[in-house]
Amino acid sequence: MPDDRLKKLARGEYSTAEDRADAIAGARRTLTLADVQESTGLDREIIAGFWRSMGLALPAEGEAALTSKDVDSILAAYEVVAYGVLGRQTEIQLLRAVSHTAERLAWWQFESLVDDAAERYSLDAESARLVVLDKIADMADIFEEQLIYAWRSHLSRIIRRVGEAVSEIGPQGSAPAPEALPLQRAVGFADLVGYTAISAKLDATELDLLVQEFMRECRDIVARRAGRVVKELGDGIMFVTDEPVRASLIALDLAEQIGRDKTIPPARVGLVWGRVLGRFGDVFGPSVNLASRLTGLAAPGEVLVDSATAEALAGQPGLSIECQGAAAVPGLGEVRPYRLARG
16 A cells, blocks of 8 residues: 555645655655665675666765665665575676566556546646656556566466476486577567558557557467567567477467458568577577568468477477478578468
């Protein structure tokens, strides 16, 4: 539930942006770096490293830019490393992950509220922002509850899915070669066909509806097959699964269902089963690049895979794999795609 500051903010008792920001943060910015160093006993470099890991600009010397809550978070992060729970680099990665995700989420929520105010009250963008500044505290506790609920739900789903995957796949025997990327994953991309030309003809409202409908359909399709949307790319998505058959069904669903009702264009899909590096909630490696290039080669409503993925899917009931002509791909040389379809 909101504390006294949020209640006062909701009643309009804070008049400045600084007051509003402090109310949302739950503490006032009264501490300098020197103050934090004195109160924690930590080296300045440790404090500055935490601050930078959170994606925040380092305060100027003597600037009162930190709060008591910042001190608590700095100490908690330091103790996780000091007591050997996590290595320092891992802790930095996790801090960056939290900060990056939280910043994007906060902007997403704020902009959605601005759009809502502009539409419902027929306001220009700046006037709508002023309305949201006055009202956003009313939503702060709801946003917080939703965030915690969603995070726990997704973490629970990850634990369940990883457990199922380990049971399905079983031990893999010897470790991969030291130079090999550590994770075997299916990586897929789905792109809207003709997005650039279509978007140039749409106004802001039409473009917004197009993008939202496309992303909603993609997320629904991927979630139904227990995959994960890694990121949204404006006119496309990137998804992963931990085994190739499920990924092939996601790819076929995307190719068949996107654009079926003519409200949005059709999609083309590329899929590769290979080794990747997982970092920052994303995946990296040659197979990711190849999946993206195969998407560009696919026709509307078509799924293309590479030879290794075709081999991994060979003999699976309900799937048909047909070799296509070789194509020259910049940076990758000659690639021979295979068309994936229902058997």
